[in-house]
Amino acid sequence: MSAPARVMTVAGSDSGGGAGIQADLKTMLAFGTHGMSVLTAVTAQNSLGVQGAWELPAEAVEAQFRSVVDDIGVQAVKTGMLSSALLVETVAGLLGGITAPVVIDPVGVSKHGDALLASDALEAVRCGLLPTATVATPNLDEVEQLTGVRVDTEADLRTAAEAVLAHGPRWALIKGGHLRADAVDLLTDGTEEHWLRAPRQDNRHTHGTGCTLASAVAAGLATGRSVPEAVHEAKEYVTGAIAAGFALGGGIGPVDHGWRFRKPAVGRGTE
Ligand SMILES: Nc1ncnc2c1ncn2[C@@H]1O[C@H](COP(=O)(O)OP(=O)(O)OP(=O)(O)O)[C@@H](O)[C@H]1O
């Protein structure tokens, strides 16, 4: 039997299992790929917020990356929480040495507003990390932090995408998940435009949506999809996962990464 496509995430751990490395690996499995991980930080995190975060030394990040790339090889890479300017620079340097497509999710803060990136790391994201991206997937807060462009309406998404593309990614996928109306995302390379629209779901259990979307795009690219194809399939997957999102703990629960596998009433807890 031939091996599944290999996808690597470079991201932080979410102890609650809804975002970060845990969301990435579950998504990669849902797309039939072999997920691998380079851990950048460990967070103590649950449905209520982030209670603590501990960054790994740059040499530990570099060693994990080399272990995977030098022996197993990667067909796509996704990055998430990178925590500090030092880790952003380290990861950007490592990505510069590979040819596989790279999806950069420039994670800034968690859904609860807890910082996952030091404020002095923004310049390294702009100048070092974004140029390595095949696709960059900022949410609206990250767009504003990185480019100064504020998005209030769908029409502003185009201005935001242009500002992100100016930092060098081949494609920008601007996520309109924080808009008030429909959940509309814009994918563009400056020439083609693809609008991805889903009705806004009134489900508060949306922890990990961004990690899930970016990992799904990386999994699609690893299996040979074009960027627009991978993004369309990823949007379909995250929309279904949000619809199936469930309560866990006292706050914001996770999306359901396994929604496509579940039969009615199978695999659910008993509570
Ligand atoms: N309530 C919702 N209903 C439907 N789609 C949504 C909803 N919220 C987010 N989305 C979609 O989920 C995807 C992720 O977008 P979002 O803006 O939530 O990312 P994010 O803020 O980076 O997520 P997180 O930081 O929690 O991982 C996008 O495709 C967005 O349109």
Ligand SMILES: Cc1ncc(CO)c(N)n1
């Ligand atoms: C570890 C981690 N990465 C990313 C996010 C973004 O939601 C999060 N909450 N936690």
